[in-house]
Amino acid sequence: MKNGLSFDVEDWFQVENLRSVFPREHWDAQPLRVEASTRRILTLLRASQTKATFFFLGWVAERCPQLVREVDREGHEVASHGYDHELVYNLTAESFRVDIRRSKRLLEDIIGKPVWGYRAPSFSIVRDSMWAIDVLKDEGFIYDSSVFPVSFHDRYGFSEGGTLPFRWPNGLLEIPLAVYKFSKFSLPVAGGGYFRLFPYAYFNFLLRRLNTKRNPFTFYLHPWEFDPTQPRVQVPPFLRFRHYVNLHRTEKNLSRLLSDFSFERLAVVYRVAEMANS
Secondary structure (H helix, E strand, O other), rough: EEEEEEEEOOOHHOOOOOOOOOOOHHHHHHHOOOOHHHHHHHHHHHHHHHEEEEOOHHHHHHHOHHHHHHHHOOOOOEEEEEOOOOHHHHHOHHHHHHHHHHHHHHHHHHHHHOEEEEEEEOOOHHHHHHHHHHHHOOOOEEEEEEEEEOOOOOOOHHHHHHHOOEEEEEEEEOOOOOOOOOOOOOEEEEEEEEHHHHHHHHHHHHHHHHHHHHOOOOOEEOOOOOOOOOOOOOOOHHHHHHHHHOHHHHHHHHHHHHHHHHHOOOHHHHHHHHHHEE
């Protein structure tokens, strides 16, 4: 069974955990490490003959257009992560529209193809920002992959939406991140920091259970999670732990995951082209 594999392409200093040290106006002063870390991912995917979806931050794409083209040339899907990595529920509908329009047009100009998918920074389409779904539809997106229906997180979670792909009332396809339902709880099995914190056996067991039920799962990681030598900065202990824990494990564990499961681009797994052409 083919599962969805995705990467949110942002640099190490753009994450929400480090926002107090690196506000938006300081980004241009930071050294870019995203090209090297993304190419480490491409090497792993090439070796395993795997295709994936790359949700590019527009800010990164504007400064690294050659990286976007390289991802596209290797047969991966290019999708949007917005432009400025602002949490959706901190924006107005109009500022959100400006952000996603800018990113979509930029990416389409770089690769010369339509961009169908969007993922919100930090999965920030939640109950209080559902208005974003209509804006995404208006701006020409075919699918969203921002809902992470996990039970425990301080920034995101959307238990009302279900754990399997579904359509919003306006027709936009939603591709949630993987969780495993256990009693009344939704356990995170989609990757990210959880993939660095929990043992590999946890993911291997629960993801196999999902596939046994004939359900494909959607997995994600970030390029900065493949960069264990990135600079260490002082933030509160919990945020520091959340960002830096076990970075040295990511590459090895992804190699195991690529060996144990079969992956494809989100647009292929969920047959997005049929919706785009209908």
